[in-house]
Amino acid sequence: MRDFHQPGRSAVFATNGVCATSHPLAAQAALDILKQGGNAMDAAIAGAVLLGICEPQMTGIGGDCFVLYSPAGSEEVMALNGSGRAPAAADAADLRARGLQTVPLTGPDAVTIPGAVDAFCHLSETHGKLGLDALLAPAIHYAENGVPVAPRVAFDWPTAAKCLNEQGRHHYLINGAVPRVGQMFRAPGQAEVLRRIAKDGRSGFYEGEVAEDMVNALTALGGVHTAEDFAATACSPTVPVSGPYKHMDLFEHPPNGQGATAILMLNILAQFDIAAMDPFGAERAHIEAEAAKLAYDARNRFIADADYTTRLDHMLAPETAQKLAALIDPNRAMAAAAPVSEAVHKDTIYITVVDKDRMAVSLIYSIFHGFGSGIATSKFGLLLQNRGAGFSLQQGHANEMRGGKRPMHTIIPGLLKQDGRVTMPFGVMGGAYQPNGHARFVSNIVDFGMDPQTAIDAPRCFADAGELRVERGYSDAVRQALADKGHNVVIPDGPIGGAQTIRIHADGVLEGASDPRKDGCALGY
Incomplete structure (x- = not known):
């Protein structure tokens, strides 16, 4: 229990449903959907899409998502890959011929086809109850009428906005200036796009005038994207990867996501008596930092599109973790791993919802860097992600850019099971930090017995x-x-990441926790 003399926040306890996410309007919208008879999947989609209006520098329908979920009445964990692919004509050799060693963060080369809308449409149809028109109504309302800019969003906006193109500045600045805290931000073009998706489903986004707006924005800058690339976009149901950490089992999304990195990191930490260390002392921080260097080095070598990832079993094998742990000197920092070719960043949103029937959803959704590629479309003001910067240009690398291929992704949803029972969907935002954040969160829970809010x-x-x-x-x-x-110790300008979770207690009570590093909260009823 927290010290009530000190600033802080209490967890939220409820029985009918809980949502935890990084903006209160999205959490409230998700709860409203539950009260209308929707389930956790409906609520998560509604809240996630609204977050693209509340936190436009973090996410939007020009981006990707990954989802872990457990249907009502089941302890099975299912996964959906809502990440898009490089356009068919993309080729690393073309970029190398231009003298590039990495994919530029801004510009059309970094833009992969947005996959989130297809995923949301699929999940609504296969696992939702209410239909897209009901789920998109909150985002349409706020896009038209405006959202007061929240403090953390205002903190991030000035730095992120530097990448915006002319159309981006038109749509995401107010009278040419970065929005202030409390100032109203509106996105009427996105409201129109969402109305078309609500009416026509995925074709309202991937075909016709909206797709044409995106293709035109990209080809005008030299992009190789075509209408066929957009029309062919499809999400992929897949099978999670998992690994034990003492009495808990951690479930992660498989490649092209980096979730396996979190499992490897915990496998390395399991070789040390972390529970005997001071949770906020130098010894634990040092061992964790060294484990992260080793796990991320493996990530950079092995994680790619699922069709190209061939060393996943080796990465997750217990003997791999044992060999890596033996490289750690408890008294001396090792050199950092060679940096991954793509530039990793902090900008994403995470939402988790559990409903009265105990369907649990863990959903993460992003445009990668702040305001993505910086490219906004002319007619509708859609921001396009720069996930293509997740590709390597190294010839022969598993993650080398290629047409129709998915890049290595930093965003990862998480979910914990104990004794075979789904107990905790969770996520830790923060780009590259996410696997480390997952490992630290799980260790805080397991090694130090922290409650979810304290662990966050x-x-x-x-x-x-x-x-x-x-x-x-x-x-x-x-x-x-x-x-x-x-260690080269620095205090970062901003906090590291942000997190949300919901614990499903054995007696049916739901416990929601949300990170004070963000504007959001957990809400329940």
Whole structure:
């Protein structure tokens, strides 16, 4: 239990349904859908699409999603890959011939076909109750009438907006200026697109005038995208990957997502007595940082489109973790792993919903970098993701850019089971941090017995790009001890990631927790 003398937030307890996400309007919209008779899938879709209006620098219908879910009355964990593919004519060799070593973050080369809308349409049809018109109504309302800009969104907007093209500045600035806290942001073009999806389903987005608007925006800049690329987009039901950590089983989305990295990292941490360490001390932070370097190095080598990932069994094998753990010196930091070719970033949203029948949904949805590629379409103001920056240009690499291929993805939903029972859908936003964040969250729960809200609130650190980024929640003494071990310790300008979760107690009570690092909350009824 938290110290009520100190600032903080309590978990939310309810029995009929809970939503936890990064913006309160989206959490409320999801709850309203449940009260209208929708299920957790309906609520998650409604909240996620609205988040594209509430947090447009983070996500939108020009992006991708991944989903883990457990249907009502079942303990099975299912997965859906809602990530898009490179256009058919994309070729790493063309970029190499232009002298490029990585995919540029802005510009059409980075734009893969958005996959989220197809995924939402599929999930609504196969697992929802209410229909797309009801689910998209909240986002249409707020896109037309406006959303007051929330504090964390306003904090992120100025830096993210630097990439916007002329049309992007027109649609995502207000009178040429970055929106202030409380200022109303409207997206009437997106409202029209959402109305077309509500009426015509996926064809309202991937065909006709909306698809034409996206193709025109890309080809005008030299993109090789075609109407056929958009029309051919299809999500993929798939099978999760999983691994045990003591008495818990962690389920992750398979490649092209990086979820296996979290399982490998926990497998490495399992070789150490983490529970005997100070949860906020230098020893744990050091071992975690070293495990992250090793796990992420494996990610950079092996994770790619599922059709090209061939070393997943090796990556998740217990002996692999044992060999990697033996490389860790408890007293000295190793050099950082070679950086992955794509630029990883922090911008995404996560939403989780559990309903009265205990359907559990864990959904993550993103345009990758802040405002994605920076390319907005002329007519509707749709922002296009820059997920193609997730490809490698290295010839022969499993993750090499190729037409029709999915890039390695940073966004990953998570879900925990205990004794065969689905107990906790969760997610940790933060781009590259996400596998590390998953591992830390699970360790906080399992090794230190933290309740979900405490596990989320706890300070974080992350070894990334030659730095050990340590939040201000750690003491100066810990930072010095880490520096003494050879880490390049820095305090990041912003917090590391954000998280939400819902614990499903055995007695049927739902416990929702949401990260104070974001604007959002958990709500239940």
